[in-house]
Amino acid sequence: MERRCLNCYRTFNERFIHCPQCGGMLQGLCPSCNAENSIDSQSCRICGAGLGVGAQGHEQSGAADPPPVTESIKLAVCPSCHSVNEPGAAFCSSCSLPLGEKEAASASLNPDRRRSGFWIRVAAYLLDSLILAVGILALFIVVGVAVAIASPEALDEWQAQGGEATTLDTFLQLISWAGVILYYTVSVSQWAATLGKRILGLCVLRTDGSRCGIGRAFVRYCAISLSFFPLFGIPFLLVAFSEDKRGVHDHICDTVVVYKD
Secondary structure, three states, rough: EEEEEEEOOEOOOOOEEEEEOOEEEEEEOOOOOEEEEOOOOEEOOOOOOOEOOOOOOOOOOOOOOOOOOOOOHHEEEEEOOOEEEEEOOOOOOOOHHHOHHHHHHHHHHOOOOEOOOOOHHHHHHHHHHHHHHHHHHHHHHHHHHHHHOOOOOOOHHHOOOOOOOHHHHHHHHHHHHHHHHHHHHHHHHHOOOOOOHHHHEEEEEOOOOOOOOOHHHHHHHHHHHHHOOOOOHHHHHHHHOOOOOOHHHHHHEEEEEEEEO
């Protein structure tokens, strides 16, 4: 039984609950009189003809189910409920979540792309470290100038402390750590790559080809940090010697670093 959107009047097959174009609710069309009915109706409200559709949207009249989607990697996959939608759909047909270009692109990423090796990932990390160092230095300069203008006495006290930690030092350290965490977490979750990786043509994906969420990107950063400091970077050697080119942090978070092209 075909279904029609109440907002844009487009018609779709029975596997859709919401309109994949505008997100509106769909109504079932009677095959006899073409009247609109609720999608869980058993019979037409106008002519009484049997509709043969249950509450879950599957035919109960013994007809065969629609053929399975075999090329889902080319379709728009909802990042919320993971339902497969038609190419170019603006809204998820199951939960009505807007499907922008970012979500559609993330669903079409090929998980079989060429994986990056150890040394290019080291180069990307060094580029990221340089970018962060410049950013943190700029932050220190801005804060120092602001303190000097707002409270010259506080700046004099800070300089007089010498190597002793002050409240301003603690504040700058906290801001620096927060900036580093946000840099790695937001860039990987929103753009699938840090600036260093983008420059070298790399991106971070999940093993199924989708992008990382904000939580997964944060856990990935924590795993990287633990690999560096307590373990002296030894877990990273797995990238160089393993066949799948994945480090311990990649296995923990189900991620892989691949080339964009």
